[in-house]
Amino acid sequence: MSREQTLRTLAGFIAEVLDDELDDDLDIDEDTSFSDDLELESIEFVALAELVQSHYGDHVDFVGWISNLELDAIIGLSVGDVVDFIERSVEAG
């Protein structure tokens, strides 16, 4: 699976969590910040984590991964960081 595919899959889940269509307004790339650009709230993070995990399987333990993040790490989290995490977990799994 290519990194680009992972990004598109993740972007689709983000749109789903945000009740949004993927349109010009929601242009997600690796630099997109969850806090500043997407304004994702903590409960939306959890919903996103559950979607990602059920799609890829439990070896992509997104729920466990975010539960170990410090506050500043969550504030600074970008879409690319999550793509990294998914790619890493898929390879390891």
Next chain:
Amino acid sequence: MKVLFVVPPLTGHILPTLAVAEALSARGHAVAWLGHATKLRGLLPEGSTILPLGEGDPAHAEFVASRARSARGMAALKLFWEEFVAPLALASFDETEALVRAHAPDVMVVDHQAMAGALVARKLGIPFATSATTSASVGDTLEAFPKVAEWQREQVQAVAVQLGVDGGDTPDVSDSRVLVFSTPELAGTGGYPPQTLFVGPSLTTRRVAVPFPWEWLEAGRRKVLVSLGTLNAERGQRFYDAVVEGLGGLDAQVVLVAPASMVPETPENILRRDYVPQLALLSHVDAVVTHAGHNTTVEALSHGLPLVVSPITDDQPVVAAQVTAAGAGVRVPFGRISANKLRDAVVAVLDEPAYRQAAARIATSFAEAGGPAQAAEAVLALASR
């Protein structure tokens, strides 16, 4: 008995204390408020006893709170604690202690975000209840983020240590009684400490009479109230545009609370007002579109009204999630709202009876909760232990 309320300079945290204070007064007890007098005078009944904190910069605390609101998500949480709750506690502790010593209350009711009040009560050995005006502040909203929950505990403990108060793991929360102005039917039961008492909403008719053109409301037409609360208007342009475009021409009358500058023209079925008599208006409408502030949400649900929730920040995403989990409403995004999304959501809550039925179930739970009278009894019980 002397009961002292300690409140932060935040309207939504002061209003729920009014009905509880009224219940205490009716039982012959003496109530007083400790807080920022300029804020309190605008909200409390004439003749209320106020123990005023210094007004060095009266608007400062509110300014900081509103700045925290300009952020969202975890960034807002960080700003709110680091720039509002903690500095407010540190800055007001000595003054609070002096005022409480002089007043010598038998029992205190301390808002969860007025931490100095809790620490002073602990230091002086005065029994106190925590007032959680929004259920979100004491529930398990950070359950999925243990490191963040730990960070928040550390913030609280650092303040307590700096002020020399020994308060255990949660010095900001009463060990004896936490009053939550909601019910499990809406707020769930997860994560609340065992000393929690769900008393239901504490609603007060604001004493300021707001004029409203009641004759505009037509019998036989369905009606929707749209309000983003008092603090969010300036962020609402896109939202107001979606209201005008999406709800214009809808088979319903819409009362939109918004500044005239942001909504210069409206179609015939939309009435724009700067302010409305919200509680009175709720008896006339069929659904409410709200930012999911705790007070507006419980007011609407206590009337059995289904909701469209569009949370912006603070506890609003949590409250919005409570509403949708209970089946009493539909959530739409705030920042990326569109006319279509808003119209679909409003039509859904108006047309599909399940939303109204769920709202009615919550309204029943509110009516059966003990309300301000039960809150008053619980507070008095602390003093007579």
